[in-house]
Amino acid sequence: MSARVGTGERIGIIGGGILGIALARALALRAAGEVTVLEKEPRLAAHQTGHNSGVVHAGLYYAPGSLKATLCAAGRMSIRDYCLEKGLPYREVGKLVVASDESELGALAEIERRSIENGVPDLVRLEGESALRDVEPHVTGVAAVHSPHTAIVDYAAITEAMAQDVRAAGGSILLGSEVVAITRDGDTVRVRTATSEHTFDRVIACAGLQSDVVAKLVGADPSPKILPFRGEYWELAPERTDLVRGMIYPVPDPRFPFLGVHFTRGVYDAVHVGPNAVPALAREGYKWLSISPKDTWQSLRWPGAWPLAKQHWRMGVDEISGSLLKPLYFRKAQKFIPELRMSDLAAKTAAGVRAQAWGRGGELLDDFAVDQVGPVTVLRNAPSPAATSSMAIADYVIAHYLARTA
Missing domain, CATH: 3.50.50.60 (FAD/NAD(P)-binding domain)
Structure with a gap:
């Protein structure tokens, strides 16, 4: 054609x-x-x-040959060139994907494999905490992959x-x-x-x-059908943003299309912690009190609702608990930066809502x-x-x- x-x-x-x-x-x-x-x-x-973290992804996670993999690679270059042409900010702050313990090394190796197949530029495998701290001085973990050209912009x-x-x-x-x-x-x-x-x-x-x-x-x-997930962010106190140079990500759970709570230095130097992934009660439900009975009922009556809930209810309980209880959210973040204090999570910023498609069988596309x-x-x-x-x-x-x- x-x-x-x-x-x-x-x-x-x-x-x-x-x-x-x-x-x-x-x-x-x-x-x-x-x-x-x-x-x-x-x-x-x-x-x-207008509600995302502004990351220009390099293509670490996506199945080789998928639309996400091929279009991300091409799109990254186009976004970079466009920002240079228009004088818009484009900062290659880099991303460190961290295995916190040996149980995550297999999943980290899979990310490394996919990254290589997807042509992620200048990817580096790091072993041991000292090597990780050469990139992010305050991080802890046993191994990581570093994507130095992962960038941040203002979408x-x-x-x-x-x-x-x-x-x-x-x-x-x-x-x-x-x-x-x-x-x-x-x-x-x-x-x-x-x-x-x-x-x-x-x-x-x-x-x-x-x-x-x-x-x-x-x-x-x-x-x-679209199932809305709210992603909530905390912002580091300005005097503590030196804890993060660029981006620090966990090894994601391959069962879910979410990356887990992570640290992102934004294009204007604020550092965000998050997002989580909480089922929203409205398509545009940016707050807990944003509730649409119509949207909620349509989600509950969708044939995929029960299979999804049966398979992932533990994840849902964990995410909702972290949303409602700051100490639980904090512990997810402190896992990667031991020096982090709860008071460093200074304020919740504007949340985003992800339009996640799901099928009749409960599968998340x-x-x-x-x-x-x-x-x-x-x-x-x-x-x-x-x-x-x-x-x-x-x-x-x-x-x-x-x-x-x-």
């Missing part, structure tokens, strides 16, 4: 996070047609894009810069435009918001936490997933490293789903 999008087509994009804007930019710069972005919030990057600023490119190329970005209906009308698609109606030749939905809702509007398979329903393309699962991969995902979608057909 050739990657040819019809010139002069009217293309609608649902969602103003970094994926939607990256797609709008790629199409506008290709002069593919009249590009319009519909974003329900009054600003761009309002949800996952909201990148999204705004790409939005300027869209507008400069003649595209439109309409804020406060929540999509409430999508209707096929012959060869065109009518998209209705609360205040307007638009007619497009093609539609691409990058709706994140609402991706299954939009998929339902176009008649796509209800599966996968790991790789990126895209559906096609006629002229409508729906991104169904785009968790981390989607921000890192955003420009590469845009190229991939254009090449594989927007090619003009006879």
Whole structure:
């Protein structure tokens, strides 16, 4: 299938996070047609894009050959080059993935293997605490892999810069435009918001936490469904940020698509501890008291709810306990930095909510997933490293789903 999008087509994009804007930019710069972005919030990057830790992943964890692995590698380079072009901050602070004891050495070796296959640049295996402390002077552990080129950025600023490119190329970005209906009308698609109606030749939905809702509007398979997980961060007290040079990560549990509580020096030098992974009670539930009975009921009645709960209830109890009880959260962090004091976790910062796709059998989807329903393309699962991969995902979608057909 050739990657040819019809010139002069009217293309609608649902969602103003970094994926939607990256797609709008790629199409506008290709002069593919009249590009319009519909974003329900009054600003761009309002949800996952603006609430993540800002890491530009190098590709350590992902199954070789998967979309995550291939698009992360390409996306990292694109993000780096774009930041250099636009004068946006891009800091290679490096990432240390630490095995805290010998029971984690097998999983660490698997990360090293995947990293090598995925072409992670200049990866180094470190043995013994003294070698680890050459990279992170306050860390403890028995071994680690070090990715010196893992970087940190401001994804909201990148999204705004790409939005300027869209507008400069003649595209439109309409804020406060929540999509409430999508209707096929012959060869065109009518998209209705609360205040307007638009007619497009093609539609691409990058709706994140609402991706299954939009998929339902176009008649796509209800599966996968979005299960929101809130990730909560603590911030180190300013006088204690010298405990962390770059990023310190645990060896993740391969059963879950989450990386565990870790330390990240941000692009503006604040150091964050987290996130955890707590099932949220609303799709956009950034606080415990943010509760949507509708969202919660839809999750509970999903066929995959009981299998998921049966398999992972211990993990859920552990994450919820750490969220509610600071000492439990603190102990997870102190495991890697013994000098850490509970008072060093100075304040909780704004949480993020991850749009995690799950199937009817309770399985949590790991790789990126895209559906096609006629002229409508729906991104169904785009968790981390989607921000890192955003420009590469845009190229991939254009090449594989927007090619003009006879």
